[in-house]
Amino acid sequence: MNNGSRSKRIAGAVKGAAAWIRRRAGRKTAIAVCAAVVAAGGGTVLVKQHIEAHTLSYTEVWIGGEHIGDVGDRNVIERSIAVKAKELAQAGGDILYEIDHGQVAYKEAEAYGKQLDDAAVAAEVGGKLKTHPTGVKLIVDGKSIAVVRDKATAERVLEQIKAHYAPAPPAADTNAANNAKKPAAKEVRSLSFSAQASAAEAPAADASATFEETVAIAEPTEIDASQVEDDEALVKRLIAGHTVQRVYTVKAGDCIGCIADEQQVSEDLIYQNNPWIENDKIKIGDQLNLTVQEPLLNVRSEETVTQTETIEATLEIRKTDELKAGISKIVRPGSDGKRIVTYKLLRRNGLVIEEEQVSTKVVTPALSTVMLKGTKVTPSEGSGKFIWPVSGHRITSYYGKRWGRLHKGFDMVGSSSVKAADNGVVELADDSMSGYGNAIIINHNNGYKTLYGHLSKINVKAGQVVEQGEAIGVMGNTGHSFGTHLHFEVYLNGKLKNPADYL
């Protein structure tokens, strides 16, 4: 056996061994090769040295059950997969895709005189990798209510819902008065951002806004592409909410307002849902449809507002017995004041549900209106004792017969104001009595009546209660009179009396 023939045999043995290695990849190949060589017979040491010098360690790359190729450096494949994963993660579009995990398998191998092209295998692997759609679930109170493209989208959707009910206050606005009134719920502002739009472009929510529900964004998972919801549509769906079916049976003592209060719905909703109700008439046993639309997410927000308010002038009533009951008189007109009040408002879905006054500062105090209110009650019944109806009186003609005629009373002059001789009710106050001119008769309701004639002016009306000493008219010269004076008569139980007996 020469060196040449031995070399051929060795080559043949190695070929055979290599084929076997390919068939039985993963075995301890070096030992297998040695065994084969030994079986071929002789020259063991030399063969071993030659094989070791030309044996190459490499890695088989498998996808699924398919052997894609062999590489010298598996990192080339791993890097190529990582690049592809990154491309997918950064891809636009409505749905994100991810490479299926664990689909590439490696097997270590060794072979004699192996030719490898890592790049070609990497390219082939790239073409054969399987992908799946991913998304994130929006979890509300432990229940998945939506699937969106990614976490950023989910965060943006949540921010949009908060901003819908509790928009961030304008940053530069320092005018407290302008800030005071905020619309209850603004319309959703432009939601036409693209999936790649930065969160900063979306309307911002008030920092205090929180959800009543427990809201979580799940880690991305494999999903069915058809589940992925467009963020704009999702915001609308969450705000529109779901229908909560409810029927209420009217019980004794119910009223529309009471039911609205008790069931926490608006009266409008009751009327809207139950158009059969007329004039608020409901009876026991009636079924009211109280079905409402409730948003899937409820937003609470807090806000502090400061506003200037008017302090209304109060009315201060001071009672006085210097004025008759029923008579009042403003002695000092009031004026409104001004104060700056700060409130803390708690809103639910944009509507104020609680209001707390945090501070108040009076700028201008209000000045109360002071009103005097009379308390004095004048009895319509006289005391039975008369006062002179004229101050500083001087009798010009007494009661009695004169020239064949009876002078029925006293004539007097003095202060021009004529006063009631006692409390009583005005029975007559006109010029209807012949000869008396403008005259007043007061019924003192105790049997007495007094008469005042020839007045220039009457200050009272029939039926009016007058008080002893009250000015009832002005002395005059009307009727059968010669010169200004008061003609005064006294009657008791319808009979004319001499005033001298009573004054």
Ligand SMILES: [Zn+2]
């Ligand atoms: Zn007279």
